[in-house]
């Protein structure tokens with residue numbers, strides 16, 4: 001019997017050794033920020049955001065990466081970054097979009113797209129409250145939506161949206177996660193065709209897509225698309241409580257201009273919030289409304305059993321013209337080029353954040369229903385009734401600030417609105433329409449987030465403002481300055497700024513939830529005996545190397561602290577070598593990595609129980625090493641192997657060994 005050396009040290013030992021190298025600890029961070037601002041006040045601020053070493057945060061925050069295409073996970077109140085979840089962009093840190101298993105996740109009708117622009121995450125809900133099953137996020141540039149598991153913190157599904165361009169008013173879940181939506185920012189010819197841009201008006205259309213979510217598995221499908229007039233649909237929020245069953249979309253460019261938009265799309269005093277009664281549309285569809293239109297869009301799904309994603313090209317989509325669904329779609333006139341369109345926790349108030357308006361507009365859902373019953377219309381646009389402004393308007397908040405963008409709510413009847421131009425967050429009471437407090441932000445704030453903000457039950461202890469410009473807030477790092485989040489304590493009457501922390505990419509929206517919703521169910525390993533990857537190995541005896549013409553398939557395993565096999569000979573220049581690598585570990589927090597010199601891809605970082613594949617096409621003869629990229633044990637540096645590459649046509653036999661034996665021919669440990 002052969003003995004395979006077992007490491008004496010474990011990961012814990014190794015990481016202790018590394019920690020002593022002396023990075024900044026949480027202690028030194030907090031004392032530094034306190035001494036920077038000085039005084040007792042900053043001391044108490046620091047205390048509020050301070051999470052002692054080894055302690056856990058109270059909340060998770062999922063902050064979109066904007067032009068990074070990803071979703072970052074932070075803790076609140078510490079602002080500590082835990083993880084970047086790759087969604088729409090390749091991530092060489094984790095091998096996402098580089099390994100053969102996840103490449104299909106980035107497939108679209110335009111081919112494989114390695115990057116995306118992610119904006120609005122939203123957590124799934126049951127009965128109007130966060131249920132912590134999934135977080136959804138949209139992609140703007142190549143219209144897509146994604147579903148991410150809040151158990152594995154991995155992207156499980158990406159669905160492309162046809163007939164859309166600039167998928168911005170997305171994702172935003174309904175009360176029971178019946179739907180997420182995808183409203184197009186750019187109107188386009190539907191179907192696409194070659195036509196003069198000057199003929200935009202009346203000919204370009206804007207699609208609002210409703211994506212159904214399977215209540216058990218979460219699978220996404222486009223239930224229907226409403227083909228709307230050629231406006232720019234900007235943001236959206238669902239109704240809730242009494243307004244459950246409705247969805248509200250803000251729009252600008254009701255002028256339908258197509259050039260110098262900053263002027264030409266800012267002419268009308270009022271644009272529209274579109275109110276859509278999706279329950280009524282479901283009834284129409286049940287009676288046969290809508291027609292199937294040919295389309296071509298990618299539907300990418302992760303398979304938990306095979307640890308592999310698959311792309312299906314969908315070929316049709318159900319489209320609905322507004323005239324087919326009378327009584328289901330209305331326009332709410334709203335000053336002026338509204339950006340955010342936000343619904344309060346009761347579902348009664350619909351807030352229009354008119355970017356160019358002097359006032360915040362608060363519409364009343366009850367008044368809207370009455371106006372519909374009373375037919376209080378001011379004409380129509382393309383056959384869609386325009387409700388009378390006075391008949392639906394609850395009131396306006398005059399001169400609250402400059403350039404309102406987004407509003408979130410607490411449970412005490414208050415709204416918090418960001419003002420981009422005047423760089424502030426303003427707290428106001430929705431019913432009394434009074435400003436209660438305001439606080440500067442540094443600088444030019446976009447979205448803000450209160451955990452559970454898009455639900456009936458916000459957790460109104462913290463508010464995160466996400467700022468576009470940071471300038472002097474941090475040490476300079478060349479021309480590119482990070483974007484920044486600022487954390488406020490909103491539990492008292494006044495907004496209290498307690499922490500600045502830098503963010504990844506450009507955070508647009510974020511979603512947050514209490515830690516206890518997710519922490520206990522977080523996945524720790526993938527069970528090896530449930531791994532159905534076609535090239536998975538479940539022990540070292542199963543590892544092997546097989547030649548099929550010019551292709552070589554290596555079924556390799558990794559465990560502390562060796563690969564099996566670790567020496568391979570008989571590979572030739574011109575071969576295409578597949579490394580299918582399984583991490584045999586079944587302990588929490590023991591990934592291994594693998595990298596191969598000359599491989600034109602990223603390393604792989606493989607979690608316990610998982611199989612991943614990369615391709616290596618050796619161009620030069622020689623003996624080439626591969627190694628583990630993640631410091632997995634005290635003997636991590638010993639975790640390596642060699643591949644001998646002979647000339648094309650060489651007769652060197654294909655062999656593979658571990659400790660000079662063929663794996664599986666000896667009894668395994």
Ligand code: K7E
Pocket residue numbers: 119120168235339405406445446447507508509
């Ligand atoms: Cu205001 Cu994309 Cu939600 Cu950014 S959007 S700020």
Ligand code: CUA
Pocket residue numbers: 559560561591592593628629630631632633636637639
């Ligand atoms: Cu395995 Cu380092």
